Structures are given as structure tokens and as C-alpha cells.
Amino acid sequence: MTYTFSDNFKELAPSAIREILKSASAPDIIAFSAGNPNAASFPLREMRQICGDIFEQSGAKALQYGATEGYTPLRLAVTERQRARFGVGRDFDDTLITSGGQQALELACRVLCNPGDTMLSEDPSFIGALNAFRGAGVRLAGVPLERDGMNLEALEKAMTENPRVRLLYTIPTFHNPTGITTSFAKRQGIYELAKKHGVLILEDNPYGELRFSGEDIPPIKALDEDGIVIYCSSFSKLLSAGMRVGFAIAPRPIVAKMTVCKQTEDVHSNLFFQILCHRFMTEHDFDGHIASIKALYGGKAALMTDAFDTYMPPSVSRTRPQGGLFLWCSLPESIDLPTFCAEALRRKVAVVPGTAFSVEQDSCRHDFRVTYATPTDEQLVQGMRILSEVIADM
Amino acid sequence: MTYTFSDNFKELAPSAIREILKSASAPDIIAFSAGNPNAASFPLREMRQICGDIFEQSGAKALQYGATEGYTPLRLAVTERQRARFGVGRDFDDTLITSGGQQALELACRVLCNPGDTMLSEDPSFIGALNAFRGAGVRLAGVPLERDGMNLEALEKAMTENPRVRLLYTIPTFHNPTGITTSFAKRQGIYELAKKHGVLILEDNPYGELRFSGEDIPPIKALDEDGIVIYCSSFSKLLSAGMRVGFAIAPRPIVAKMTVCKQTEDVHSNLFFQILCHRFMTEHDFDGHIASIKALYGGKAALMTDAFDTYMPPSVSRTRPQGGLFLWCSLPESIDLPTFCAEALRRKVAVVPGTAFSVEQDSCRHDFRVTYATPTDEQLVQGMRILSEVIADM
Numbered sequence: 001m002t003y004t005f006s007d008n009f010k011e012l013a014p015s016a017i018r019e020i021l022k023s024a025s026a027p028d029i030i031a032f033s034a035g036n037p038n039a040a041s042f043p044l045r046e047m048r049q050i051c052g053d054i055f056e057q058s059g060a061k062a063l064q065y066g067a068t069e070g071y072t073p074l075r076l077a078v079t080e081r082q083r084a085r086f087g088v089g090r091d092f093d094d095t096l097i098t099s100g101g102q103q104a105l106e107l108a109c110r111v112l113c114n115p116g117d118t119m120l121s122e123d124p125s126f127i128g129a130l131n132a133f134r135g136a137g138v139r140l141a142g143v144p145l146e147r148d149g150m151n152l153e154a155l156e157k158a159m160t161e162n163p164r165v166r167l168l169y170t171i172p173t174f175h176n177p178t179g180i181t182t183s184f185a186k187r188q189g190i191y192e193l194a195k196k197h198g199v200l201i202l203e204d205n206p207y208g209e210l211r212f213s214g215e216d217i218p219p220i221k222a223l224d225e226d227g228i229v230i231y232c233s234s235f236s237k238l239l240s241a242g243m244r245v246g247f248a249i250a251p252r253p254i255v256a257k258m259t260v261c262k263q264t265e266d267v268h269s270n271l272f273f274q275i276l277c278h279r280f281m282t283e284h285d286f287d288g289h290i291a292s293i294k295a296l297y298g299g300k301a302a303l304m305t306d307a308f309d310t311y312m313p314p315s316v317s318r319t320r321p322q323g324g325l326f327l328w329c330s331l332p333e334s335i336d337l338p339t340f341c342a343e344a345l346r347r348k349v350a351v352v353p354g355t356a357f358s359v360e361q362d363s364c365r366h367d368f369r370v371t372y373a374t375p376t377d378e379q380l381v382q383g384m385r386i387l388s389e390v391i392a393d394m
Numbered sequence: 395m396t397y398t399f400s401d402n403f404k405e406l407a408p409s410a411i412r413e414i415l416k417s418a419s420a421p422d423i424i425a426f427s428a429g430n431p432n433a434a435s436f437p438l439r440e441m442r443q444i445c446g447d448i449f450e451q452s453g454a455k456a457l458q459y460g461a462t463e464g465y466t467p468l469r470l471a472v473t474e475r476q477r478a479r480f481g482v483g484r485d486f487d488d489t490l491i492t493s494g495g496q497q498a499l500e501l502a503c504r505v506l507c508n509p510g511d512t513m514l515s516e517d518p519s520f521i522g523a524l525n526a527f528r529g530a531g532v533r534l535a536g537v538p539l540e541r542d543g544m545n546l547e548a549l550e551k552a553m554t555e556n557p558r559v560r561l562l563y564t565i566p567t568f569h570n571p572t573g574i575t576t577s578f579a580k581r582q583g584i585y586e587l588a589k590k591h592g593v594l595i596l597e598d599n600p601y602g603e604l605r606f607s608g609e610d611i612p613p614i615k616a617l618d619e620d621g622i623v624i625y626c627s628s629f630s631k632l633l634s635a636g637m638r639v640g641f642a643i644a645p646r647p648i649v650a651k652m653t654v655c656k657q658t659e660d661v662h663s664n665l666f667f668q669i670l671c672h673r674f675m676t677e678h679d680f681d682g683h684i685a686s687i688k689a690l691y692g693g694k695a696a697l698m699t700d701a702f703d704t705y706m707p708p709s710v711s712r713t714r715p716q717g718g719l720f721l722w723c724s725l726p727e728s729i730d731l732p733t734f735c736a737e738a739l740r741r742k743v744a745v746v747p748g749t750a751f752s753v754e755q756d757s758c759r760h761d762f763r764v765t766y767a768t769p770t771d772e773q774l775v776q777g778m779r780i781l782s783e784v785i786a787d788m
């Protein structure tokens with residue numbers, strides 16, 4: 001039997017990265033391709049203890065239906081932390097707990113955009129978000145990314161030249177896939193352009209807590225006096241990715257509409273783990289735990305970038321991430337990207353071709369993404385050496 | 395600031411039931427309005443033990459990202475059980491784990507229907523599903539429900555007279571809100587009509603395991619030789635509602651597309667609780683546990699229906715549920731439903747007006763839904779007595 005699918009989904013295929021990750025799951029592969037946090041970032045001992053406490057003190061409540069908005073004590077703790085830590089959230093804002101940061105992005109798009117509306121984003125950008133926007137029937141237009149954030153002239157041009165631009169999707173801090181952090185000046189510029197052109201900003205900040213060098217830069221949401229920024233983040237890189245707990249902080253009417261949409265998608269997020277997040281935040285050393293993750297990733301990033309600088313020829317460049325999980329490498333134009341990725345995989349190193357993150361068709365044709373988050377220290381050095389050999393042989 | 399929302403969501407408000415449930419949460423209210431399972435149906439002791447085992451044996455894996463399709467051992471266990479227990483699933487089918495049964499319904503609608511397409515359903519029907527369909531921009535048309543299922547003539551008329559009918563949504567077993575079970579003959583008739591008119595069936599079976607009297611009737615999916623039925627169910631009424639674990643069994647191409655859509659919504663469902671479900675199903679006495687829930691609800695249903703028959707005047711009728719959570723009561727036309735519901739609440743008994751479940755505007759104007767699942771035995775009798783007094787005084 002042949003099935004006819006909806007216009008929004010008939011062309012949408014599984015993310016290319018998923019297929020690469022499958023091929024990289026063999027045990028002898030150095031998986032620079034992964035997008036996972038390091039399992040050492042999950043505080044197993046404390047979480048196990050909290051689980052026991054929840055069963056003892058409120059098991060039946062934790063397993064019962066909950067409110068779509070989320071577990072109230074967690075909403076309050078998240079609101080409080082984001083305000084204290086990042087200056088995010090005003091009186092006109094509200095907080096919604098979501099099933100991972102992914103759902104927050106997807107809900108914002110579904111309630112604000114009609115099919116055919118345009119969303120802008122950095123080019124390249126996070127494939128999971130791009131596919132969510134495509135699934136809502138939205139047209140994507142990419143804005144070239146420079147070492148300090150989007151090119152503002154190109155951004156303004158994109159805002160004025162595309163039809164019905166509703167949202168600008170941005171990951172200003174430790175961007176996925178590039179690791180780039182947008183400068184404060186550019187954040188101000190982005191905010192002013194959005195305000196001027198009546199575009200709402202969808203700010204994704206999943207890695208913001210994970211700065212291992214340099215100084216914090218306020219999120220764009222911290223500038224939001226006008227109620228034009230929807231801010232999304234998650235616990236995936238801090239406590240557990242598999243539990244699927246994230247959040248959005250946005251103007252009250254937008255959160256109210258996202259809540260209606262969320263109710264249609266999954267009623268509410270796993271309540272047991274919402275309670276667990278709240279207890280971890282308030283009863284354990286959340287800051288100390290985050291400090292240990294930052295130390296882990298900072299050390300691994302240094303190992304990988306040192307290996308890069310040691311082995312790679314000068315024709316290959318890289319970004320200089322100060323946090324997050326990813327490094328972005330650019331090959332000389334003479335090297336064919338698919339051939340490079342295939343040969344690297346043959347030599348047991350998996351990387352993700354930049355084209356997997358392209359917004360515009362011709363972008364990122366000489367770039368690739370690697371992660372330092374999950375490989376062993378030995379793999380970080382050995383894998384980078386192998387990649388340099390692949391390049392030398394091409 | 396004024397925000398403009400998408401066409402699909404600008405009119406969609408939170409479900410009316412949510413507001414009723416909020417007003418019914420005061421401790422002195424007899425909440426016949428609830429839609430929750432009884433917390434005694436959550437096997438706390440076993441689940442707590444399994445949680446400890448998961449942390450001990452595979453904690454880091456359970457907290458890491460998982461596959462969008464779901465945890466493979468759980469998918470296999472669900473497939474096996476549904477086949478053995480209900481005759482559901484053929485070689486052309488596949489199984490997807492979802493974030494509650496709600497997500498399964500919503501994904502099916504989003505990947506199969508364009509805005510403006512028509513979905514048919516029993517009138518009345520489950521408000522959570524109806525809102526999910528509305529959120530996908532779908533037009534709903536209701537088919538009158540009789541004591542043995544939909545009126546088949548009205549169903550065929552609806553299939554032929556509405557534009558672009560894509561899906562028929564049905565809860566044939568222990569229907570929410572009415573408690574009605576569709577007869578086997580009508581299930582065959584529904585299947586044949588769907589096949590004849592090229593309509594796919596979205597069968598919702600969240601209560602199918604909870605038959606406390608009478609004989610099992612095969613789900614419509616058990617008749618599906620043609621690959622036209624998408625079957626959805628969940629663990630919400632068997633292990634925990636708050637953990638949000640459900641599933642869909644449907645033809646492989648449909649499951650593949652639902653998987654792509656799910657990836658855009660939440661990447662995957664809470665992995666820890668997927669593992670927990672699998673371990674409960676395979677390491678504990680799942681059937682024995684379900685038998686205890688059935689005994690609980692069977693006893694409570696008998697108490698409530700006996701109280702109904704004792705106190706209610708003959709002008710008020712009720713359904714005769716053989717399973718599930720709900721009883722549906724019909725008032726004489728002389729009684730104004732909103733006045734009745736308000737007066738009942740004033741006397742501390744909350745019920746849900748039938749109109750909250752209406753598909754067509756003028757349906758269910760003299761009906762209300764009550765649950766026997768969560769009130770205490772004493773409340774079941776006392777609440778029904780109070781409702782009869784409200785009617786006597788009107």
C-alpha cells in the first residue's frame with residue numbers, strides 16, 4: 001500500500017547525522033562525530049539517592065499526571081537561576097518546562113509561524129532545530145557566521161528581503177556546530193535589528209553554563225526590555241540528556257500559547273525527572289557539579305586543540321571555543337569533503353561533514369565538526385593525528 | 395506588546411477540562427471530574443527496586459541520549475505483548491515508543507493530514523486528541539455514538555460528504571468519555587467502510603487491558619490485513635501516567651514518518667522510564683499487576699453504578715462500562731446542564747459537562763462524565779447521592 005503524507009513531512013527525512021552516528025557506533029571507531037555529552041557529566045550517585053527519596057516521600061505524586069506548564073518548584077528554581085546567573089527573565093516573562101530544549105524550539109516555531117513564513121538562522125546551524133522548523137512548514141534562510149557571530153549586514157538584508165520573516169533562530173553562546181560565541185556588540189546589534197524589523201528572536205542556550213575559558217557574555221535575552229526574545233535551554237548537558245527536561249523563558253502570552261501546543265504533543269514532560277531536577281538544584285551542589293563538567297570539557301578541548309595545532313597543516317583552520325562541546329575545522333578548497341570524511345572513517349575516525357548543518361545549499365562545503373566531549377584523552381590526540389594524515393595523503 | 399500566533403494555534407485555548415480540574419482540586423471536593431488513574435495502580439515498590447537496579451547496572455546509558463524509535467528491548471516487548479494479547483501487529487507493521495499515547499495520536503495526525511483535511515471521530519470524544527488534531531489545522535466532523543459504537547450509516551455519510559477525509563479517530567474499547575465499547579460487528583463495519591472509502595483508522599486503546607467484566611473484543615487493528623490502521627496505546631493506566639510512555643503500532647512507512655516527526659518534537663522519550671517499563675514487563679508479574687488494577691476498578695465501578703441505580707430517578711440514564719475509567723450519564727432535556735454542573739460543584743461534587751467533549755456544536759448538551767477510578771468508596775456513594783439531590787431540586 002502507498003501512503004500519502006502531509007506537505008510538511010513528505011520530504012522530511014531522518015537527520016543525516018543520525019545515519020553517521022549509526023556508522024560511528026562500532027567499538028573501534030574514534031567518534032569525533034558524536035553530539036552526546038560525556039556520561040561523566042551525569043551525577044549518578046546523587047541522582048540515584050534522589051530517586052530513592054522521591055519514591056519514599058512522594059512516589060505516587062511523581063508518577064501521576066502533572067501540569068503541562070511543568071512542576072511548579074522546578075519552574076521557580078529555573079526562573080531564579082536564569083535570572084541570577086544570566087540576567088534572563090523580566091516580569092513580563094514566564095517559564096515553561098519542556099521535553100528537552102528541542103521541544104522548546106519546536107513549540108515556539110509552531111505557535112508563531114505559518115507554513116511559508118521565513119525563519120532566519122546562522123548558517124550553519126543545529127540540524128535538530130532546522131528540521132523542527134522544516135516540519136512546521138517554515139522556509140529557512142541562512143545568515144553567514146563570522147568568528148564573532150552573524151554578519152549583521154547580511155542579517156538585515158535577510159530580514160528585509162525574505163517574505164514574512166517571523167523568527168530569528170540563534171545559538172549565540174558556544175554555537176553548534178561551530179563553537180563560535182557571538183560578541184556582546186553583535187548581540188546588541190542583533191537585538192536592535194530584530195526590534196527594528198519586527199522579528200522575534202529564538203535564542204537557544206544549551207551550553208551557556210559550560211564556559212571553560214574567557215568571560216561570560218550576557219545572553220540576548222538579558223537585553224530584552226521589549227518582550228521580543230524567546231529563550232530556550234535544557235538540563236541535557238548538565239544532569240542527563242536521556243531524561244528530556246528543558247525549558248523556555250518567554251513573554252507570558254507566548255508561553256501560554258506554547259503550553260497549549262505542548263498539551264497537544266505530550267500533555268507534560270516526565271514528572272519524576274522534573275522533581276529530580278528540582279531536588280538536585282536545591283539540595284545538592286549544582287554549581288560544584290557544573291564546575292566539574294567545565295573542568296572536564298576544558299581539559300579535553302585543550303587536548304584536542306593542542307593536537308590540532310601540532311599535527312594539522314597551516315591550510316586547515318579551526319575555531320577557538322571557550323565552552324560547549326564542539327570544534328569546527330575548515331579544509332582548503334582543494335580537498336573534497338565527502339572523500340575526506342569517507343577516508344577518515346575508513347581509518348576509523350568519524351567526523352560530521354559541515355554540509356549536514358547547512359542552511360543554504362552551497363554552504364559549509366569544506367568544513368567538518370568534531371567533538372572533544374566524549375572521546376578518551378588518547379583518542380583525542382590519536383584521532384587528530386589520523387585526520388592530519390588523511391589530509392596529507394589527499 | 396501584541397503577538398500574532400499561527401493560524402493553527404491562534405484560536406486554540408487550554409482544554410476546558412483543565413480549568414474544571416483546577417476548580418476540583420480543593421480537598422473537600424468529590425472529584426468525579428478527574429481523568430487520572432488511581433495512584434494505587436502504580437507499582438511503587440517494584441518500580442523503586444527497578445530504579446535502583448538501573449542505576450547500578452546501566453545508569454550512564456539510561457541517562458544518555460537514546461534512539462528516536464525507542465529503547466529496542468521495550469519496542470520488542472510491546473510488539474510481542476500486543477500480538478499475543480490482542481492479535482495486533484502484522485509483518486508490515488512497526489512499533490514506535492512515544493511520550494504517552496497523546497504523542498502517538500498527534501504524530502499520526504501531523505504526518506498524515508494537511509490543514510483543512512477532515513478527521514472523523516466519535517461524538518463525543520477525548521478532548522486531548524481533538525485539540526491535537528485542531529492544532530494540526532484539521533477540520534473535525536463527529537459521528538453520533540450509539541450504545542454499541544458509532545452509527546455506521548452516519549459514518550459512511552460523513553466519509554462521503556466531508557472534504558478530504560484522511561483519518562477516522564476512534565476509541566472502540568471503554569471509550570472516553572462514555573465508557574462505551576464498540577461491538578465486534580460494528581468494528582468489522584468500521585474497518586470495511588474505511589477500506590472502501592480510502593480512510594485510515596487511528597485506533598486509540600489506552601484502556602484495553604482494563605476489562606473488569608465481559609469478554610475481550612479484538613481491536614480493529616487485529617482485523618488489519620490491509621495496512622490501514624494506526625494503533626496507539628500507553629502505559630499511563632498500567633504503570634505511571636506521569637512518566638509519559640506510550641506507543642504506536644502501524645504500517646512501517648507511517649511509523650518511519652512519525653519517527654521523523656517525533657525527532658523534531660522531543661528527540662526521544664525519557665529513556666530511563668523506557669528501560670523501567672521493559673524491566674517491569676519482563677522481570678515482574680505484569681499480568682498479576684494488571685489483574686489487581688482491574689479488580690480495583692471493577693469494584694469501584696460496581697459501587698458507583700449501584701449508587702446511581704439506587705439514588706437516581708429513572709429519567710437519568712447511564713452507560714454500562716465493562717472496563718476503563720468512566721461512566722456517562724444523561725439528564726432529561728428539562729435540566730439545564732451548566733446549571734446542574736454549577737450546583738453540583740457548589741455542593742462539592744465536580745463532574746465534567748458533556749459539552750467539554752463535543753465534536754459537533756450541539757452535541758452532549760444533556761450529558762456529563764464521572765469517573766469511578768480515583769474517588770474513595772465512600773465518595774462514590776455519597777457523591778452519587780448528592781448528584782441525585784441536585785437533580786431532585788431542579
